[in-house]
Amino acid sequence: MRLNSLLPLPLLVVLGCGAPALAQMPMGQEAATCSAPAELPAELQSWRSPVPLKAGVDRKTAAKAMLTAGQAVTLALSPTPKIAYPVRPAKPGGSVSYGGLASFTVAQAGTWRVALGSSAWVDVVKDGKAATSIAHGHGPDCSGVRKMVDYSLxxxxxxxxxxxxxADSLTLLVTRLP
Known part of the structure; x- marks a missing residue:
């Protein structure tokens, strides 16, 4: 009698798969195949030309890490244990993760978007309180925008x-939506 005739079919399928096949995305989620970068909406136009910025580690240094609305940055982050967050993040990360603080000015009330190139946790804080997000989403396929969170500010x-x-850096963009 052959060995494979003794094993149930599902076990044979698993044994026959290599590790890469087991690490595939869940059913129904396929990675986008990108032959060219995606077209970006007007509010994300600077995404592909970020400027460097070192994130702060506390309120004082966050005030010096000023973001310009509509300009993407490559934000240099610090190890999580070095960050003194004004408001404890809901998902602060562990001792091997990275974080940081930056500031921006809202001149005109409206819907403001924070776009990230990773799935990091993001909060927008004013006067010791985190703003409530009003929408979450992903950027356009093939754009590099992994996460977008909107706030009414x-x-x-x-x-x-x-x-x-x-990682110790990420692309970030704060912009006002039309």
């Missing part, structure tokens, strides 16, 4: 808290 100065990032 009034004029003032805000901090962006990035937490639980897996």
């Amino acid at each position: 009034e004029p003032g100065t805000y901090s962006v808290q990035v937490a639980a990032n897996g």
Whole structure:
């Protein structure tokens, strides 16, 4: 009697698969095949030309890490244990993750978007309170925009808290939606 005739069919299928096949995306989720970069909407136009910016590690240094609305940055982050977040992030990350703080000014009330090139946790904070997000989504396929979070903001100065990032930098963009 052959060995494979003794094994149930599902076990044969698993044994016959290599590790890459087991690591595939869940059913119904296929990775986008990109032959060219995606067209970006007007509010994301600077995504492909970010400027470098070192994130702050506390309120004082966050004030010096000023974001310009509509300009993408490559944000240099610090190890999570070095960050003094004004508001504890819901997902702060562990000792091997990265985070940071930056500031931006809202001149005109409206819907503001924070776009990230990773799945890091993001909060927008003013006066010791995290703003409530009004929408979440992904950027266009093949754009490099992994996550977008929208907020309804009034004029003032805000901090962006990035937490639980897996690398020591990420692309980030804060922009007002039309």
